[in-house]
Amino acid sequence: MNPETNDPSKITENILSAVRSQKRKGRVMVVAALLLGILAIVASIVMAWANVALIMPMDRLLVEDYQSVTLKAKTNPEGKEILSPEQLNLRHAQVTAAQGTSIILADVSVALLAVGTLVILLLVNFNRRVTLRQINESLAQISNQITDLQQRQGPGLK
Numbered sequence: 001m002n003p004e005t006n007d008p009s010k011i012t013e014n015i016l017s018a019v020r021s022q023k024r025k026g027r028v029m030v031v032a033a034l035l036l037g038i039l040a041i042v043a044s045i046v047m048a049w050a051n052v053a054l055i056m057p058m059d060r061l062l063v064e065d066y067q068s069v070t071l072k073a074k075t076n077p078e079g080k081e082i083l084s085p086e087q088l089n090l091r092h093a094q095v096t097a098a099q100g101t102s103i104i105l106a107d108v109s110v111a112l113l114a115v116g117t118l119v120i121l122l123l124v125n126f127n128r129r130v131t132l133r134q135i136n137e138s139l140a141q142i143s144n145q146i147t148d149l150q151q152r153q154g155p156g157l158k
Contacts (some may be wrong), residue, residue, distance in 0.1 A: 015137045022130040029123040036116035043109035050102055058095045062088075 010032060014139070015134065018137070019134065022126075022133075026130070027121060029126065030130055033116050033119040033123065036112050036119065038113035040109050040116060043105055043112060047102055047105040047109060050098075050105070051112075053104060055095065055098045058098060059093070061093050062091050128153075
């Protein structure tokens with residue numbers, strides 16, 4: 001047997017350095033998952049604000065103006081000018097573009113959540129491997145210690 005592998009202090013030192021390395025990697029993965037989750041939450045809040053503050057008023061105006069153009073009314077009781085069909089088409093294109101942007105933000109938010117979930121799953125798998133490695137190293141150390149004790153006691157005392 002190799003004397004370096006039987007030295008309990010060397011084995012303990014190797015185990016501790018591996019544990020420290022695994023802890024650093026685990027912390028990096030936790031921070032990455034946390035940042036992705038926060039980005040997804042912020043993207044969802046921005047998307048909700050954009051829908052409420054920007055897109056919904058444009059939709060409401062589009063419906064109101066569409067009704068006024070189709071009725072071909074000469075005056076508007078609310079004091080607004082009646083839009084021409086070209087202006088109405090432009091406003092329709094603006095609303096469609098705003099809704100497209102909102103959909104892109106929703107897609108980005110879902111993608112961030114998916115990546116964050118993947119990082120968390122990798123972290124769980126990573127921690128499971130680290131735990132199994134630590135158990136394996138500890139069992140090897142215990143086995144070496146038992147072997148050393150048996151050799152010290154002599155062959156006749158087994």
